Amino acid sequence: MGGLFSDVTDTIFLEKEVLDEEYQPDEILEREDEINEYKSAFTDVLFGRNPSNVMLYGKAGVGKTAVTRYVLEELKTETEDREDADDLYVHRHNCNGDTMFSAVRTLVNGLLPEESAQFPKKGLSRADALEEFYAQLERLGGTHLVVLDEIDHLQDANELLYELPRARANDYITSARIGIIGISNNYTFRQHLSAKVQDALKEEEISFSTYDANELRAILHTRAEKALSEESYSDSAIAKAAAVAGRDTGSARQAIDLLRKGAEIAEENDEPRVKDDHIELAREAVKRGRLQDKIKDQSLHARLVLEAVAKLDHVGETPARSKAIMKTYRRVARKRAEEPLTTLKSIQNHLSDLYMLGFLLRSEENEGRKGGSYHEYDLDMDANVVFEVCDQLDNEDAV
Ligand SMILES: Nc1ncnc2c1ncn2[C@@H]1O[C@H](COP(=O)(O)OP(=O)(O)OP(=O)(O)O)[C@@H](O)[C@H]1O
Ligand SMILES: [Mg+2]
CATH class of the missing domain: 1.10.10.10 (Winged helix-like DNA-binding domain superfamily/Winged helix DNA-binding domain)
Known part of the structure; x- marks a missing residue:
C-alpha cells in the first residue's frame, strides 16, 4: 500500500506558480497606452535630469503594480546601458496604515548600508527621519524613484508629498534626484491634497481602466499556456473565466484566481481538463467566500x-x-x-x-x-x- 499522498499526480498544472499573486509576467498585454504614458514620464531619467512625479489610479487588479514593475525594470536596464543616465534606485513601499514617520523610516532602512544599525522606531522625529533619508540619498547619488503603493492610506500624505518633491529645490539633496510614484485605488485622492502639495507635486496622472472580457481572455491565455499543461484546458473555460471577471470587476487578479481555482477543482475531481463547469464552481466558491468575509466584518x-x-x-x-x-x-x-x-x-x-x-x-x-x-x-x-x-x-x- 502506498502512502497517503502517493496517489497524487500533477496532471493539470505545469507551473502553478505562474498563477500566484507574486508572479511577475514577462509580458504585459493590453496596456500599451498606459505603458507609453509611463515611458514619456521617465525619459528625462535617461539624460540625467529630474524624473517626473507620477500618480497611478485604477481599481484593484487592473495591472498598476505589474505595469510599474515592468516599466521600472526596463528603465533600469536602459540606464545601465547609457552613459548620460545616473544610477537608478527604486524603492517600493506599501503605505497601508502608515504614518509619514514610519514610511520614511522604512525607506531609510532600505537605503542604509548593511552594517549600519536600523533607524530607531522611537525617540526621533519626522524631521530626523527625513534628514537621514536625504543623507542616504546623497551618499548614494543617482536617481531615486520612490514607489508609494496605497498612498491614499498614508496618514499624513500631505506632509510627505510636500517635502519630497521640493528636496532638491531646498538644497536638502544636491547630487541625488528623486521622483515619486504614487499608486491608489481612490480617484479622489488628489482632491484631498492641499493646493500647495498639488503645486509641488506637478504629477503626471495615469489612469488604468478595468479590463473587458476580451482583454482578460488574452491575459489568461498567456498565463494558461505557461501554468497549465497543453491538453488540460479548453478555450471555452478560459473565455468563461474572462467573461465572469469582465462582468464582475474587470480585474485580471479575479480572472487569474478563477482559472487557478477552476483548475484545482478539476484536479480534485480527477478530471484531466478544466472545463466551463469547473470555472462556474470556482465562481460560486469565491462568491461564497466573499460573502462570508462580508458577514464576518x-x-x-x-x-x-x-x-x-x-x-x-x-x-x-x-x-x-x-x-x-x-x-x-x-x-x-x-x-x-x-x-x-x-x-x-x-x-x-x-x-x-x-x-x-x-x-x-x-x-x-x-x-x-x-x-x-x-x-x-x-x-x-x-x-x-x-x-x-x-x-x-x-x-x-x-x-
Ligand atoms: N496587462 C496585464 N498583462 C498580464 N498580466 C496582468 C496584466 N494586468 C494585471 N495582470 C496580472 O493580474 C494580477 C493583478 O495585477 P496587479 O497586481 O498589477 O493589480 P493592481 O492594479 O496593482 O491591483 P491592486 O490595486 O489590488 O494592488 C497580477 O497577477 C498581474 O500579474
Ligand atoms: Mg498593486
Whole structure:
C-alpha cells in the first residue's frame, strides 16, 4: 500500500506558480497606452535630469503594480546601458496604515548600508527621519524613484508629498534626484491634497481602466499556456473565466484566481481538463467566500439580526416585519449566549444597515386606510451561508 499522498499526480498544472499573486509576467498585454504614458514620464531619467512625479489610479487588479514593475525594470536596464543616465534606485513601499514617520523610516532602512544599525522606531522625529533619508540619498547619488503603493492610506500624505518633491529645490539633496510614484485605488485622492502639495507635486496622472472580457481572455491565455499543461484546458473555460471577471470587476487578479481555482477543482475531481463547469464552481466558491468575509466584518448584533432573518427565511416566514424579526432575534441571541438589544428602534437600525449593505431586500407596505407605512425585509442571499459563518464564529469564540 502506498502512502497517503502517493496517489497524487500533477496532471493539470505545469507551473502553478505562474498563477500566484507574486508572479511577475514577462509580458504585459493590453496596456500599451498606459505603458507609453509611463515611458514619456521617465525619459528625462535617461539624460540625467529630474524624473517626473507620477500618480497611478485604477481599481484593484487592473495591472498598476505589474505595469510599474515592468516599466521600472526596463528603465533600469536602459540606464545601465547609457552613459548620460545616473544610477537608478527604486524603492517600493506599501503605505497601508502608515504614518509619514514610519514610511520614511522604512525607506531609510532600505537605503542604509548593511552594517549600519536600523533607524530607531522611537525617540526621533519626522524631521530626523527625513534628514537621514536625504543623507542616504546623497551618499548614494543617482536617481531615486520612490514607489508609494496605497498612498491614499498614508496618514499624513500631505506632509510627505510636500517635502519630497521640493528636496532638491531646498538644497536638502544636491547630487541625488528623486521622483515619486504614487499608486491608489481612490480617484479622489488628489482632491484631498492641499493646493500647495498639488503645486509641488506637478504629477503626471495615469489612469488604468478595468479590463473587458476580451482583454482578460488574452491575459489568461498567456498565463494558461505557461501554468497549465497543453491538453488540460479548453478555450471555452478560459473565455468563461474572462467573461465572469469582465462582468464582475474587470480585474485580471479575479480572472487569474478563477482559472487557478477552476483548475484545482478539476484536479480534485480527477478530471484531466478544466472545463466551463469547473470555472462556474470556482465562481460560486469565491462568491461564497466573499460573502462570508462580508458577514464576518459585521458587528455582533448586526450578525444576530441577520441570522434571525435567515432563520425566518429558512422556514418560509419572510418577508417579515421588524417586530417579528425582533422576536426571532431574541431567541437567536439567547441561543448564542448573548444579551439581546432591547429596543425595536435598535433592531430597525440594524435592519436598515443590513439592507444598505446588500444583505437584505426591503419593501415598503402601506397600512390600510389609516395611512402610515412599514418595511418588510427578506434575505437576499443563501441562508446556509449565514448559518455557516455564525456557527463558525460562535465556535471560534468558544475556544
Ligand atoms: N496587462 C496585464 N498583462 C498580464 N498580466 C496582468 C496584466 N494586468 C494585471 N495582470 C496580472 O493580474 C494580477 C493583478 O495585477 P496587479 O497586481 O498589477 O493589480 P493592481 O492594479 O496593482 O491591483 P491592486 O490595486 O489590488 O494592488 C497580477 O497577477 C498581474 O500579474
Ligand atoms: Mg498593486
